Amino acid sequence: MLTIKNLHASVEGKEILKGLDLQVQAGEIHAIMGPNGSGKSTLAQVLAGRKEYEVTKGSVEYNGKDLLELSPEDRAREGVFLAFQYPVEIPGVNTSYFLRTALNEKREYEGKKPVSAMEFLKLIRDRMKLVQMDESFLKRAVNEGFSGGEKKRNEILQMAVLEPQLAVLDETDSGLDIDALKIVAQGVNSLKNEKNAVILVTHYQRLLDYIVPDYVHVLYKGKIVKSGDKNLALELEKQGYDWLKEDVPYESVKE
Amino acid sequence: MNQPITDKFWYEVNFADLEKRLNGQSHSPLHKIRREAMQHFTRMGFPSIRKEEWRFTDVSSLNNTGFKPATVAPVKVTEPLFKPFFLNDPQHSRLVFLNGQYIPELSATRSPSGVYISGLADALQKMPELVQRYITRYANYIDREFTALNTAFLHDGAFIYVPDNVILKEPIHLLYLTSAAGNTLVSHPRNLVVTGANSAVTVLESYAGADADKYLTNPVTEVIAGENAVVEHYKIQQESLQAYHIAALFVHQQRSSTVNLHSYSFGGAIVRNDVINVLAGEGCGSNLNGLYLAGGSRLVDNHTLIDHARPHCSSRQVYHGILDGNARAVFSGKIHVRPEAQKTDAIQSNKNLLLSDSAMVDTKPQLEIFADDVRCTHGGTVGQIDENGVFYLRSRGINEKLAKEMMIHAFAGEILRTIRNEEIHNRIDSMVLARLENGHIKY
Numbered sequence: 210m211l212t213i214k215n216l217h218a219s220v221e222g223k224e225i226l227k228g229l230d231l232q233v234q235a236g237e238i239h240a241i242m243g244p245n246g247s248g249k250s251t252l253a254q255v256l257a258g259r260k261e262y263e264v265t266k267g268s269v270e271y272n273g274k275d276l277l278e279l280s281p282e283d284r285a286r287e288g289v290f291l292a293f294q295y296p297v298e299i300p301g302v303n304t305s306y307f308l309r310t311a312l313n314e315k316r317e318y319e320g321k322k323p324v325s326a327m328e329f330l331k332l333i334r335d336r337m338k339l340v341q342m343d344e345s346f347l348k349r350a351v352n353e354g355f356s357g358g359e360k361k362r363n364e365i366l367q368m369a370v371l372e373p374q375l376a377v378l379d380e381t382d383s384g385l386d387i388d389a390l391k392i393v394a395q396g397v398n399s400l401k402n403e404k405n406a407v408i409l410v411t412h413y414q415r416l417l418d419y420i421v422p423d424y425v426h427v428l429y430k431g432k433i434v435k436s437g438d439k440n441l442a443l444e445l446e447k448q449g450y451d452w453l454k455e456d457v458p459y460e461s462v463k464e
Numbered sequence: 465m466n467q468p469i470t471d472k473f474w475y476e477v478n479f480a481d482l483e484k485r486l487n488g489q490s491h492s493p494l495h496k497i498r499r500e501a502m503q504h505f506t507r508m509g510f511p512s513i514r515k516e517e518w519r520f521t522d523v524s525s526l527n528n529t530g531f532k533p534a535t536v537a538p539v540k541v542t543e544p545l546f547k548p549f550f551l552n553d554p555q556h557s558r559l560v561f562l563n564g565q566y567i568p569e570l571s572a573t574r575s576p577s578g579v580y581i582s583g584l585a586d587a588l589q590k591m592p593e594l595v596q597r598y599i600t601r602y603a604n605y606i607d608r609e610f611t612a613l614n615t616a617f618l619h620d621g622a623f624i625y626v627p628d629n630v631i632l633k634e635p636i637h638l639l640y641l642t643s644a645a646g647n648t649l650v651s652h653p654r655n656l657v658v659t660g661a662n663s664a665v666t667v668l669e670s671y672a673g674a675d676a677d678k679y680l681t682n683p684v685t686e687v688i689a690g691e692n693a694v695v696e697h698y699k700i701q702q703e704s705l706q707a708y709h710i711a712a713l714f715v716h717q718q719r720s721s722t723v724n725l726h727s728y729s730f731g732g733a734i735v736r737n738d739v740i741n742v743l744a745g746e747g748c749g750s751n752l753n754g755l756y757l758a759g760g761s762r763l764v765d766n767h768t769l770i771d772h773a774r775p776h777c778s779s780r781q782v783y784h785g786i787l788d789g790n791a792r793a794v795f796s797g798k799i800h801v802r803p804e805a806q807k808t809d810a811i812q813s814n815k816n817l818l819l820s821d822s823a824m825v826d827t828k829p830q831l832e833i834f835a836d837d838v839r840c841t842h843g844g845t846v847g848q849i850d851e852n853g854v855f856y857l858r859s860r861g862i863n864e865k866l867a868k869e870m871m872i873h874a875f876a877g878e879i880l881r882t883i884r885n886e887e888i889h890n891r892i893d894s895m896v897l898a899r900l901e902n903g904h905i906k907y
């Protein structure tokens with residue numbers, strides 16, 4: 210589904226990703242872990258198409274297409290979804306209108322008819338149960354005045370409505386208490402099937418107790434330096450990231 | 465005559481004409497005021513940019529435009545011209561004006577007993593004492609040039625009188641249309657709204673004109689809110705894109721009255737909206753909500769003066785501006801708190817969204833506080849569309865243009881949500897949407 214080869218990306222002239230390789234197949238859950246500043250969020254933003262992140266080398270192929278050639282909206286319509294680490298507040302745009310517009314833009318792209326207000330209401334009510342959100346959220350402006358946990362649940366709600374093929378969750382666990390974390394994880398797990406894939410970008414192992422990855426990758430200084438199964442995450446949890454540094458080739462440690 | 469023919473001089477000639485046509489009424493008390501106002505205008509002329517209040521708004525071109533009084537233009541009344549502007553609400557009252565003159569055929573009023581809703585010229589004939597008791601009382605024509613000019617030519621407009629304890633739920637729509645047909649017309653609409661104690665009224669003033677026409681509309685509205693009255697006032701300005709619209713709204717509030725003023729500016733080449741709001745009794749509340757949109761090389765200037773004269777009053781002003789192209793906006797908001805106006809609570813905010821690199825805003829809050837136990841805050845911002853917001857929307861599959869429009873629309877929506885009348889809300893909302901195109905203001 211997704212093949213990333215030798216990806217280099219910079220922000221404000223500073224290279225953050227320095228030759229990242231990753232392959233994700235349908236049905237898989239990948240966790241990308243690493244210390245602060247290793248490039249985890251940069252990877253997420255590059256995949257979503259943020260223009261401040263400049264790809265200087267390498268390729269990203271998604272379902273046979275060159276992902277880097279697509280606009281952010283087309284990526285979304287093709288089924289790529291980024292759950293933001295810091296969801297943006299949009300005063301004045303109500304959540305219901307926003308979600309319906311997004312869904313209908315995607316449906317139009319797929320050549321489907323727009324959903325009616327009634328159909329949408331039925332769908333959204335069903336999906337809101339997944340993340341235990343109250344219907345009153347629909348009338349509120351997108352993320353405005355939401356607590357940290359509410360914002361993260363709203364991200365998963367959007368994912369539930371748009372049903373992406375590839376979901377990238379950027380530190381969706383950060384700032385969540387254990388109850389909210391469980392709700393978010395349950396939401397993600399119930400949306401998971403053999404046709405879609407999830408990339409979990411996280412600093413901590415905690416989330417992986419609830420969303421069990423098939424693969425764990427360690428990102429360090431812009432490269433994946435170690436890959437393994439879920440046990441790698443446990444190892445990281447026990448030992449921190451310091452032990453990894455010794456395994457990293459000299460030139461990428463030096464700075 | 466060697467003297468250059470300036471429009472100021474021309475107005476004097478016109479005033480002499482007006483006097484001749486008054487046919488015996490030239491000794492009425494009102495006409496004494498007209499004369500006095502004309503003297504003040506003659507003394508002042510049009511304001512120059514050397515005057516602080518007009519520093520950013522150059523109206524010197526008014527001096528040689530050769531405007532004709534709207535009364536000399538042939539008035540052709542056709543309903544289709546007006547119909548799109550009518551409210552659908554079957555219960556509302558409507559006063560229709562073409563080139564400043566009242567058109568009874570297209571007007572429809574519903575007034576319970578004791579309520580007067582009529583053309584001002586009619587009211588001056590039928591109930592001169594009642595009208596003259598209030599008119600020009602609060603509209604300062606001594607040092608406001610355009611109010612002086614309006615007062616000198618005071619002739620027609622709207623008169624609304626709501627006695628004590630009467631609640632009018634349905635709006636009263638004052639529709640001013642200018643159809644100049646190539647003539648550079650000038651009109652001076654004059655509106656007077658008087659409300660008694662414990663009364664309530666909703667007034668909508670709208671101004672519109674054909675897009676290619678160049679003309680000057682110089683309206684003055686006086687609103688007197690009686691004790692404990694609630695006045696909802698809306699103004700929609702969608703004049704021709706060549707027009708000058710220089711307006712003043714004087715609001716005088718008595719004890720415990722509430723006034724909600726809504727100002728929407730969409731059209732005009734040079735637009736000036738002055739609001740002079742005096743909170744003259746204890747416990748008054750005043751809310752001003754304003755939205756202005758401008759593209760091209762248009763200028764829209766909002767000047768507000770909130771005069772807190774008595775204690776325990778609150779005022780809240782929120783103005784949003786959306787500017788594109790080479791448009792320019794001015795917001796000057798003055799809050800004046802007199803020494804006895806303790807416990808004043810005054811808030812002012814002006815936010816501007818610039819959609820181009822060459823649009824400009826001058827925002828100037830002024831606090832003049834002479835009482836010591838008050839809370840006054842003000843803030844002004846000028847910025848671009850939040851790119852993070854646009855990216856967030858795009859990352860959900862919403863195309864870039866629509867994403868930008870959603871952001872702009874939402875910015876306007878923060879002002880629109882204060883509109884209580886659903887039909888007026890929907891009308892204004894569609895006016896905003898009609899002016900957005902590809903993430904820009906269409907002009």
